[in-house]
Amino acid sequence: MKILKKPINNSWVFVRDYDDVSREFICKDLKEKILSTQVWFSDLDDSDADSPAKLIAKKAIGTSHFSLRYISWCCGTAKDLLFKCKNSESARWKKYVEKFLRTDKAVKGLEALFTPEFVQTSLYPSVEIFYSLLSAHKFYISRNVLPITQAYSNFLNFAGVYCEEDNKGEVVENFIKNHPQFVKYGISGDSVEDEAMVDVLNYYAKIGKIDVISCYISGNKYWESSKFDIQISKDRRGLLEIIS
Numbered sequence: 001m002k003i004l005k006k007p008i009n010n011s012w013v014f015v016r017d018y019d020d021v022s023r024e025f026i027c028k029d030l031k032e033k034i035l036s037t038q039v040w041f042s043d044l045d046d047s048d049a050d051s052p053a054k055l056i057a058k059k060a061i062g063t064s065h066f067s068l069r070y071i072s073w074c075c076g077t078a079k080d081l082l083f084k085c086k087n088s089e090s091a092r093w094k095k096y097v098e099k100f101l102r103t104d105k106a107v108k109g110l111e112a113l114f115t116p117e118f119v120q121t122s123l124y125p126s127v128e129i130f131y132s133l134l135s136a137h138k139f140y141i142s143r144n145v146l147p148i149t150q151a152y153s154n155f156l157n158f159a160g161v162y163c164e165e166d167n168k169g170e171v172v173e174n175f176i177k178n179h180p181q182f183v184k185y186g187i188s189g190d191s192v193e194d195e196a197m198v199d200v201l202n203y204y205a206k207i208g209k210i211d212v213i214s215c216y217i218s219g220n221k222y223w224e225s226s227k228f229d230i231q232i233s234k235d236r237r238g239l240l241e242i243i244s
Contacts, residue, residue: 002026004230005238007221011125013238014221014231030230031243033213037136038182041172041197043189044142044152047217047234049122052114052148053093061113062099062106069099090143090166090193097145097164107147114151126236131156133244136186139175141168141197169196176204188215188232198227215239 004027005013018026045051056062057077063070073096080088100106120128131138137159142149149161162171176182185201187194201212216228224231232239 004030004242007233009235009237011233011235011238012221012231013233013242015229016226017229027242030213033184033211034186034243035133035135036184037134037186037213038184039175039179040131040134040136040138040186040188041141042138042187043191043194043217044140044144044149046219047188047190047194048127048152049119049124052122052152053096053144056101056110056113056148057093057096059113060100061109062101062103073099093143094164094166101145110145110147111151114148116151116155119151119155124234124236126240128156129240129244130236131158133240134186136184137182141165141171143193166193167196168193169200172197172200173204176200176210183210185210185212186215187212188217190217190219195225195227202227 002015002018002023003012004015004023005011015026015030018029042048045053060067060070073092076095077088077092080092101110138156139159140149140153140161140163142161142163143165144163146161146163149163152158153161165171176185187197187201189195189197198212198214201210201214204210205212212229214228214230216225216231217234218224218231219234221233
């Protein structure tokens, strides 16, 4: 692992798979790879903004804090987080969606909260600038619901969204097969589900079909995933210093 940007003011950039080359060469190479992407896949929750799903659950949107069903869901979530840790988050969120977010009233509540103004203020520092520098077709692939992913997609001028996706790797593979005209891909994410997307992209890169650059979004300065090419902070200012 090489440190390209030391952790200063909650912003950093680490990189792997560059041996015996200068920092200047690495930065130039990363800039070229990132800015030349034709397609960029991104996770949303805890990658570009603090998890909208957690905020929705905290505010009890689609239900009420005094609902027995909501209280039961909270107790079940607390139990799963205690014994199954972070791995249970996706399953608990899916249950919340099915229990509370399938009504028109719930959708209106989501749309009322996630306004363009709210979306902008919720984004991590320099996320908006980072995406504005990419000429790639950008897509969210998220476990979150359509009103939320669409709100962020619209604000950031994304090409589209794939929402409530449990198998993100399958989404990416189908996209690659259906769009042979694209050969340069980028991806950013923070979870095991996002690693599944990287696995697919790395496979197609290995057999010579595409090129890929993958960014792991981390909440701390310690290397956490061996599958991604670089690790960057949620605060994108360090990365912007390299690519802008």
